[in-house]
Amino acid sequence: MAIREILKMGDPRLLRVAKKVTDVGTPEIEALIADMFDTMHAANGAGLAAPQIGVDLQLVIFGFKQNTRYPDAPQIPETVLINPTITPLADEADEAWEGCLSVPGLRGLVPRWSKVRYEGIDQFGQAISREVDAFHARVVQHECDHLQGVLYPMRMTDLSTLGYVEVLFPDLDAGDDE
Numbered sequence: 001m002a003i004r005e006i007l008k009m010g011d012p013r014l015l016r017v018a019k020k021v022t023d024v025g026t027p028e029i030e031a032l033i034a035d036m037f038d039t040m041h042a043a044n045g046a047g048l049a050a051p052q053i054g055v056d057l058q059l060v061i062f063g064f065k066q067n068t069r070y071p072d073a074p075q076i077p078e079t080v081l082i083n084p085t086i087t088p089l090a091d092e093a094d095e096a097w098e099g100c101l102s103v104p105g106l107r108g109l110v111p112r113w114s115k116v117r118y119e120g121i122d123q124f125g126q127a128i129s130r131e132v133d134a135f136h137a138r139v140v141q142h143e144c145d146h147l148q149g150v151l152y153p154m155r156m157t158d159l160s161t162l163g164y165v166e167v168l169f170p171d172l173d174a175g176d177d178e
Helices: 027-042 136-146
Strands: 048-049 059-064 077-090 093-100 103-113 113-123 128-132
Touching: 027 048, 027 059, 027 103, 048 136, 059 136, 077 136, 093 136, 103 136, 113 136
Parallel strands: none
Antiparallel strands: 048 059, 059 077, 077 113, 093 103, 113 128
C-alpha cells in the first residue's frame, strides 16, 4: 500500500496513550495494517506500533524471518496484535540491547520481563494468546510500550549504556533500529 513517515523521539504524539480499536476488519484498519507492514519492511524493523506513524490506536505488528539489525535473533512469526495485554510469567527481567525506528541510530540496555503472555485479537477479530520468552518477549513488550506512550530510553536504568549503533557495534551494518 504505502510507506508512512515514522515519527521520531521528541514528537509529542509518541507520548500519548493509544485508543482501543473498536472496529476490526474495516477497510481503514486493513489499509493501516498493510501500510504498517510496508513501513516496517522498508525500514527493516522488527516491529512497528500504530502511534509510530501518527495513528492513535492500540495496534502493533511485529515479526521477521531474518533481520540484519538483529542477525542472531531467532525468527518471530509476523503478527498483527490489536488491543493487546501483556502479563509477566516470570519475576526475572533480562537486560539486552534495544533500538527503535523512532529513536534512529541509537541503542540502549533495557530491562524486560524474560517470559510473558500476550493476548489480543488479530486483524480478523480472532483471539491471540501466546506465551513467549527471550527476544520474542522483548519485541512484543517494546511494541506495546508505544501504545502507552513509552519509548525504550524511558525504561533504561542506566543512561550511560545509551549510545550510537556505529560506536557500540562498529562491525554491525545496522542502520537505524527497532
